[in-house]
Amino acid sequence: xxxxxxxxxxxxxxxxxxxxxxxxVFATVIGLVPRLAGSLAKKTFLPxxxxxxxxxxxxxxxxxxxxxxxxxPVKEGAIGYERVFDLIAKGNRHAFVGPVQVDQYGQMNxxxxxxxxxxxxxxxxxxxxxxxxxxNRTSMFFQSHNKRAFVPGEVDMxxxxxxxxxxxxxxxxxxxxxHRRIITNLCVLDFEGKNKAIRVRSLHPGVTFDEVxxxxxxxxxxxxxLAETVAPTxxxxxxxxxxxxxxxxxxxxxxxxxxxxx
Amino acid sequence: MSSFEINKCMTPKQIVSQIExxxxxxxxxxxxxxxxxxxxxxxxxxxxxxxxxxxxxxCDVGMLASARKIKKLIFGFVSLDVIxxxxxxxxxxxxxxxxxxxxxxxxxxLGLKAAAARxxxxxxxxxxxxxxxxxxxxxxxxxxxxxxxxYVAMPAIKLDVALCHVTEADNLGNSFISGPDVFFDEWxxxxxDKSYLTAEKIVPTSSFNDDYKIMRMPIERSLVAGVSExxxxxxxxxxxxxxxxxxxxxxxxxxxxxxGWSQYVEEFINCEDYIGSVGGVEKISQLPLPVF
Numbered sequence: 001x002x003x004x005x006x007x008x009x010x011x012x013x014x015x016x017x018x019x020x021x022x023x024x025v026f027a028t029v030i031g032l033v034p035r036l037a038g039s040l041a042k043k044t045f046l047p048x049x050x051x052x053x054x055x056x057x058x059x060x061x062x063x064x065x066x067x068x069x070x071x072x073p074v075k076e077g078a079i080g081y082e083r084v085f086d087l088i089a090k091g092n093r094h095a096f097v098g099p100v101q102v103d104q105y106g107q108m109n110x111x112x113x114x115x116x117x118x119x120x121x122x123x124x125x126x127x128x129x130x131x132x133x134x135x136n137r138t139s140m141f142f143q144s145h146n147k148r149a150f151v152p153g154e155v156d157m158x159x160x161x162x163x164x165x166x167x168x169x170x171x172x173x174x175x176x177x178x179h180r181r182i183i184t185n186l187c188v189l190d191f192e193g194k195n196k197a198i199r200v201r202s203l204h205p206g207v208t209f210d211e212v213x214x215x216x217x218x219x220x221x222x223x224x225x226l227a228e229t230v231a232p233t234x235x236x237x238x239x240x241x242x243x244x245x246x247x248x249x250x251x252x253x254x255x256x257x258x259x260x261x262x
Numbered sequence: 263m264s265s266f267e268i269n270k271c272m273t274p275k276q277i278v279s280q281i282e283x284x285x286x287x288x289x290x291x292x293x294x295x296x297x298x299x300x301x302x303x304x305x306x307x308x309x310x311x312x313x314x315x316x317x318x319x320x321c322d323v324g325m326l327a328s329a330r331k332i333k334k335l336i337f338g339f340v341s342l343d344v345i346x347x348x349x350x351x352x353x354x355x356x357x358x359x360x361x362x363x364x365x366x367x368x369x370x371x372l373g374l375k376a377a378a379a380r381x382x383x384x385x386x387x388x389x390x391x392x393x394x395x396x397x398x399x400x401x402x403x404x405x406x407x408x409x410x411x412x413y414v415a416m417p418a419i420k421l422d423v424a425l426c427h428v429t430e431a432d433n434l435g436n437s438f439i440s441g442p443d444v445f446f447d448e449w450x451x452x453x454x455d456k457s458y459l460t461a462e463k464i465v466p467t468s469s470f471n472d473d474y475k476i477m478r479m480p481i482e483r484s485l486v487a488g489v490s491e492x493x494x495x496x497x498x499x500x501x502x503x504x505x506x507x508x509x510x511x512x513x514x515x516x517x518x519x520x521x522g523w524s525q526y527v528e529e530f531i532n533c534e535d536y537i538g539s540v541g542g543v544e545k546i547s548q549l550p551l552p553v554f
Binding site: 112119123135174 | 367396
């Protein structure tokens with residue numbers, strides 16, 4: 001049986017969020033798992049996927065993460081910040097990001113925790129989440145699936161919009177609101193429950209539904225047939241290795257655990 | 263040469279002397295990239311107070327926060343990019359030391375564009391369904407006059423002064439940015455009553471008779487009230503491709519957020535020779551560009 005790490009399982013599961021994407025989607029992939037997931041999708045089933053070099057250029061081929069050791073990104077266009085804003089509004093974009101909190105509505109927090117005027121914890125700010133979430137497809141990665149991240153009620157500061165009808169005029173969701181998946185260290189979640197409720201889509205090998213539910217601050221939908229997250233193939237593992245030649249992925253999770261719990 | 267006699271050259275001190283207490287100041291650049299840091303250090307040294315700062319924030323915001331210059335901050339994020347969280351901003355924000363208007367990065371740009379076009383607002387959908395609207399009750403949601411769609415009416419962010427750092431400028435106020443991304447500098451300048459630039463080098467106007475440079479000259483000279491030559495004026499932020507982010511310096515700076523700020527000011531802001539204090543010209547010239 002092929003050996004793979006939990007990080008590699010998350011990267012492969014992350015690449016699957018692009019499986020039903022448009023052929024030339026602009027993917028914004030922030031953080032190591034999203035970046036490698038988007039890169040893997042481009043290298044396997046979605047060659048037309050558009051992504052940047054992390055700085056300014058559209059990269060013709062995914063740029064390996066970490067020290068470049070002489071590698072030069074292959075440019076095929078420009079994607080400066082002003083153009084990013086224009087493309088967010090245009091809509092054919094999938095943002096795969098790592099917020100700090102998420103709630104039952106898929107609302108995300110990247111701003112602060114605690115009282116807004118003098119927060120206990122100050123983070124980055126809302127960044128582009130308000131615009132992303134009502135214009136583009138959204139997926140998330142959480143390195144640690146627990147109740148501090150998957151909070152009861154609503155997140156402390158709703159930075160990214162979600163499916164809470166009380167927050168919209170006449171309860172009508174914006175047309176562009178389209179949350180897709182959440183990848184965590186325990187499972188893959190989607191928004192395919194009734195009224196966009198969050199549902200467990202697959203469990204990572206050895207994880208139980210109860211464990212996921214116990215680490216989540218709101219009730220999750222359990223589908224009738226609960227699948228196991230699909231393991232990476234030898235080919236996918238080789239591609240991941242080529243995209244991450246310095247093995248930065250070994251540091252995503254403490255002690256770099258095996259993808260199958262022992 | 264024509265007889266067109268304009269000379270906007272001034273010293274950084276003269277630029278900062280144009281700023282008054284209580285003004286709204288827009289700062290160009292992005293995060294830890296191409297910030298007019300020399301001017302920020304001049305503001306820290308000045309007696310200015312109660313400023314409203316408008317910035318895609320990095321250590322510009324952090325330093326002004328620790329120097330207690332900020333009355334209100336208009337922002338979408340504050341980050342040093344290579345160091346995601348800005349320690350000085352975090353400390354000051356969590357202590358409630360200034361008011362905030364926290365908006366989406368795109369809303370922020372629309373606010374500048376509205377001011378630049380002399381409009382009260384520009385519409386968008388960013389902000390709908392979020393606490394950006396809850397914490398900024400002055401931002402209204404309106405119905406489209408053409409359909410039942412709802413839009414956020416992002417109010418104009420009018421600036422008294424914009425400050426930017428560029429690669430080259432001439433004494434007329436023309437300017438060239440060598441890095442590929444000009445960010446939103448032209449929108450800060452167009453949203454402002456007066457804009458001031460520091461430049462790595464002041465050059466003759468004939469230097470801009472160049473098709474490559476002209477593609478990277480987003481700021482109209484009519485917007486510019488003053489220019490000043492400040493080599494390495496963006497340090498410790500980058501001015502790619504000429505020099506990268508000084509990560510080691512930003513780490514040291516970050517470590518002075520909770521205590522040691524006055525020591526940082528003594529060492530790096532009140533010092534006679536800033537470039538020398540951070541390692542010299544050769545070292546800065548060799549700072550690598552960030553890799554993500």
